[in-house]
Amino acid sequence: MALLETLTADMKTAMRAKDKETLSVVRMLKAAVSNEQIKLGHDLTADEELAVLSREMKQRVEELESYKAGERTELALEVEKQIAVVKQYMPAQMSEAEVIATVKETIEQVGATTKADLGKVMGALMPKVKGKADGKLVNATVQSLLK
The missing domain is CATH 1.10.10.410 (Arc Repressor Mutant, subunit A)
Known part of the structure; x- marks a missing residue:
């Protein structure tokens, strides 16, 4: 199943479960993938999907580092939850x-x-x-x- 289809299915699941945090992250990922698809003008390949996910993950990691540096623990916790959701769609990380x-x-x-x-x-x-x-x-x- 393509990433866009997976995100749509997970978005519906999050809506039914009334999981607002997961829903917002999945919507954001879906928008990023859709925007990339529109920009390139074709369905994304697996590598292109991975590039979008990697970019979104990197943004969150940088955001987390800045919040930790600024001792903004509440915001850091929110971003950690977002990172956990994005990781679900990433390939397994190498040790x-x-x-x-x-x-x-x-x-x-x-x-x-x-x-x-x-x-x-x-x-x-x-x-x-x-x-x-x-x-x-x-x-x-x-x-x-x-x-």
């Missing part, structure tokens, strides 16, 4: 060990040896981990493994 293994494998494939090869490694690596791992973790892992 740190899986990220390290993927990075090592990619470094060998590319033949990278120094930090100067960071761009080559990241270019080959990001399509493999897109949406499945945090970009900051991936970047930090690559930098730690390259000398």
Whole structure:
């Protein structure tokens, strides 16, 4: 089932359950996916759907960090709930060990040896981990493994 259909079904379920928090997040996700579909002029591929979800997740994570930095605990709790709903639609996240293994494998494939090869490694690596791992973790892992 396409993401848009899943979101529509989940929106109906949230309405029936009178779950306003989930409903608002699902509506927002549905709007983001619909807007992207209109912008591109065709039904979204799985990668394009993942890109929209990743963008929405990233916005919420940044929002959460700023609320925590500003000691706005009530707003931070709301955003954490939103993140939990968005995570339901994201693919399973890679563990740190899986990220390290993927990075090592990619470094060998590319033949990278120094930090100067960071761009080559990241270019080959990001399509493999897109949406499945945090970009900051991936970047930090690559930098730690390259000398």
